Amino acid sequence: MSDANHARRTAVYLLDQVLGEGRLLAECYASGALEKLAPEGRARAQRLAVETLRSLERADRILKKHLKKTPPLMVMNVLRLGTVELCSGGAAHGVVNAMVAIVSKHRHHGQLKGLVNAVLRKVAEEGPAEWAKLRIPRLPNWLRKPLVQAWGAEAVLGMEAAHYAGAPLDITGKPGVDVQALGGVPLPTGSLRISGAGQVSALPGYQAGDWWVQDAAAALPALILNAQPGEQALDLCAAPGGKTMQMAAAGASVTAVDASESRVARLRENLERTGLEAGLVVGDALEQTGQYDAVLLDAPCSATGTIRRHPDLPQAKDGSEFGALIELQAQMLAHAWTLVKPGGRLMYCTCSLLPDEGECQVEEALDMFPDMAADRDALKVPGVEADWITEEGGLRLRPDYWPERGGMDGFYMALLRKTA
Known part of the structure; x- marks a missing residue:
């Protein structure tokens, strides 16, 4: 053969x-x-x-x-x-x-x-x-129906168009590194977008660790959390490590936790390639202790926001695991809040298009914890449209946003501050 x-x-x-x-x-x-x-x-x-x-x-x-x-x-x-x-x-x-x-x-x-x-x-x-005459492929009904209920039929058609088009390559550069040699288009949020990139590891600066692959939407949670030099930061469910590397590159002292030993090994390889440092822990996010200035929880979720890069997801899954994921997210958010110092902050995010995994989780947490407040002003970074900020104070990103630029992953994030 x-x-x-x-x-x-x-x-x-x-x-x-x-x-x-x-x-x-x-x-x-x-x-x-x-x-x-x-x-x-x-x-x-x-x-x-x-x-x-x-x-x-x-x-x-x-x-x-x-x-x-x-x-x-x-x-x-x-x-x-x-x-x-x-x-x-x-x-x-x-x-x-x-x-x-x-x-x-x-x-x-x-x-x-x-x-x-x-x-x-x-x-x-x-x-x-x-x-050439056929319509753009639709999502399976088990997923399409709740998305239409949440965002409307026209928005879902836009998402499906983005899914069918696929995703360009987005990269995050280390501070002070000029990634313009790669070509591509700078995005207003700070990422660099490259179309037709070919083999990633062969691109200039990859072996030197000047940058890492990270969708523009996925780069925003750590950008908004804004961990500072001298701060103690915790990244829960951290692998493969894009957000850990962002916080480490910003000068924070980062502890990165993930339950999978193989995924932590991949995170370690990424840190070594980029010359960045973080403490690595193989463990359950719900078992972590300590007090941190900044906590980032990228909670396990349906990953429905990543379909333009992972078209296998709606074909392999049927939504039956959603209930268990939503319950786990609520537990993780509540536990993560106990790890935030008074005056500190928590970034909660999921790469999901379902409000139950994003907006609803934060709305319920705000009702549950009197010392929690959503920081809307922190979400107003370059490239973020005002109508992407949600009623409870989070940021909703969707694949049909930025259609002229090639879309973005579906993501939800909220920056939650603890009373001093």
Whole structure:
């Protein structure tokens, strides 16, 4: 099997895992799904899987007219992958032959290679013209319905357009480092946005630790918390460490906590590359003690704000875990408040589009703790629109914001100050 076809076969395996087993792509990568591929093959397999998941609705609509009944999942995923490649400019002969070869070597479904050949040949003839007429893919109903209730149908259409477009590369530079050599466009919030970046580790300044990858929305919580030199700062649920590095670069003495040993190892690698220092703790956020000037809690959440970079999420999940996450967030927020010194501050944030994981959590916390107040003025940083600031005093970011700049992750954050 050629390197290109090996990458395609791996992409099909990734689709099988997401759509059949409910696994996220990150879990598949961590378990070694890409280990046997060269770096170029890994990048290709990831790109093919992500593009197919992003275009799943379109691929299924085109295939529906050519299938009398749905074939086994693995074969369906081969057809989906082939359809996305063919409708995105892939050479018909090479794509069709590759997909037929993948199915023909499968021990259970090899007899369906004729079906794959016939269907994809029809798709090669008719698919590209049909593709251009199809609507932007919609979110699954389990997620789309609550988002429409929260933000309205027009806003959700804008989010779906942002999801389908994907995400450019945003970076945060160390203070005093000129990252303009990378090209890209400076964003008003301070991040640098790069389109078509290619291999991240090959970009100027990466090995020197001059910057790190961090979506513009994800960079705002630490920016707003504004940890100062000499302050004791705590980053709960810290890995992979973008916010830890921001606070360390600002001169604060940072303790970073995460429950996952492997994720803390990744955080340590990022600190070493950037030459920044923080105390690292593998542990449960709910078991931490001490008193800090500044606490940042990026609570575990549905991650629904990151779909433009992770189109596997709405396909692998069904929302059944939301209740447990919301309860955990409330517990973590309450415990984090006990770690804030009098006169100190807590940044609560989630990369979620659901108000239950953001606005509602802070509203309830403000009712619960008489010594807690939301600092609206701190949210007024360059690039933040006034109508993004919410009724209870938080900041709501959505993928449909900044459409002319390429969007941003969905995020919620609130800076909460403790009475002195």
